[in-house]
Amino acid sequence: MDLFSNLALGFATAASPENLLFCLIGVILGTLIGVLPGIGATATIAMLLPITFQLEPVSSLIMLAGIYYGAQYGGSTTAILINMPGESSSAVTAIDGYQLARQGKAGTALAVAALGSFFAGTVATVLVAVFAPPLTVIALKFGAAEYFALMLLGLVSAIALAHGSILKALAMVVLGLLLGVVGTDIYTGTPRFTFGITAFADGLSFVALAVGLFGIAEILRNLEGEQDRTILGAKLGSLFPSKADLKAMVAPMLRGTALGSAFGILPGGGAVLASFASYTMEKRLSDHPEEFGKGAIAGVAGPESANNAGAQTSFIPLLTLGIPANPVMALMVGAMIIQGIVPGPNVATDQPALFWGIIASMWIGNLMLIVLNLPLIGVWVKLLKVPYHLLFPIIMAFCSIGVYSVNSNVYDLYAVAGFGLLGYILLKLRCEPAPLLLGFVLGPLLEENLRRAMILGRGDPTVFLTRPISATLLALTVIVLVVVLMPSVGKKRAEVFTESD
């Protein structure tokens, strides 16, 4: 069967000593930075992004994927141990995980989270392998109009799942799109918005934008109120869950994996939604709903599995359509473009080793996480105790070197400071940076496809409505927009997201 020969190729690529090493480094670095409280997966990847550019494309993407899983894992660890989720998708884990930790069962909670994640990761990897190839076949039939419509849908869905005001998120997307078109116009060669600075002719640096907007803005935010974190002094307890614990986690894990896999494909960061949905479902199905919030195993196993499955399947739109489903995938797109790979359906046919190598490395990365991190948990706990005022100078040094190393361009360093300031101000004004990043990555693609579609449609805008796939996608876009703008939905949405804060 094709699937097996493909997977064999993938594992052969991913299991080369070199790639195994980079996967390992990625997983460890990701966990390392991910456990630093207040730094989420996106910021972690943004800060480590430049390091990977020195490598071969396959190794670099494998390492990035490793960083992603590692950062997520690290986020769950801080959620459980100090009730400080690195990002919203592990916010749910914090609810029951932290309670378990307070009861001296931190080890159990960590092990349940890790086992759940690993199981979900395994299933989701298979799903990616099964569903990605047929989707690329469909995607190859997409014309400019369809791509334009699909990207609009992606951007609008991303807004629906962002925190806070819809209007602000929309404005952030548009701002990102505008920043994305800075640079030389591809059709005419006209420089746009470069303000006479030749360094901006190739467009604003993606790495500078990501590091500034996510990394530096977060450091500034953390510096606002410098305070000591309270770290649980209690013992970790046994790392091995008891038989009863294992029994309690199986069903939630299965349900969480199913939910997460489905939600992950949705554009706009389905992993967050999946973990919330899983928690709600487990609470409703449980014989002891009163245990939830007081240290229920199911409250950790379900959401963690959902979260990890979603993280994995969110690679499907990226690998098949070249469209990022969430900010982390937007970073992957940026990384691919810098490596000279155009993300999209052609990757699977033109570079099968890369395509299947990444898929196989997902599973290997997850395996490494569980094998390495459970024994290493003591090290991560120690890391939590490193005071923040020692950490951020180190992070700043790495960011500066990293950004500079990409192009040896000092303007990129000034851009980092500029984007850091912009990101911080926008954070203070309660605007989420994620939609801006998605807009920035998709901006040039959106414009190119719009212009191509108009040329192909002879200047008639109805071309988007007469082609069935494009019309359907646009209709979906309008529906999503109308639904999220409805006041009743807005209220519900606000409730869900305040729970996560």
Added chain:
Amino acid sequence: MGSINRADLAAGLVFVIIGAVFGLTSLGLDMGSTLRMGPGYFPMLLSVLLVLLGGAICFNSFRQMHIAVEPYAWRGMVFILGAPVFFGLTVRGLGFVPSIFLTTLLAAFAGLKLRPLQAVLLAVAVTLFCTLVFSVALGLPFRRFGPWLSVVGV
């Protein structure tokens, strides 16, 4: 009710201003037609959209609850944002080693908790580590000590 959400008002204004700047700059670019869009068409479309959205956010801010203004990390902004800029200004002239040392030291002053001696020790450790990893192991083409130092005669 009746109060103003200042964060939203400011956010709206920021969007309107940025949109206006991009829009005015787009005027200098060729718009083209709907058939053959020029370099200015898409940016102009986005700029108008951004101004409209910004306006709507401003308008909405008058009908919301007031949210207390949080403190800004002024000290952090000066030193943290200054660090990459300083690195950019000096990495070629001073060279990688002294530049990264001073950059780390600069960033360390963003917080209030680090004592000067600790900061220097931290900067030394970071410099050693970064030189070994980036310059020696990864072999990035950085000049370790730059031309400025040879002029001074060090």
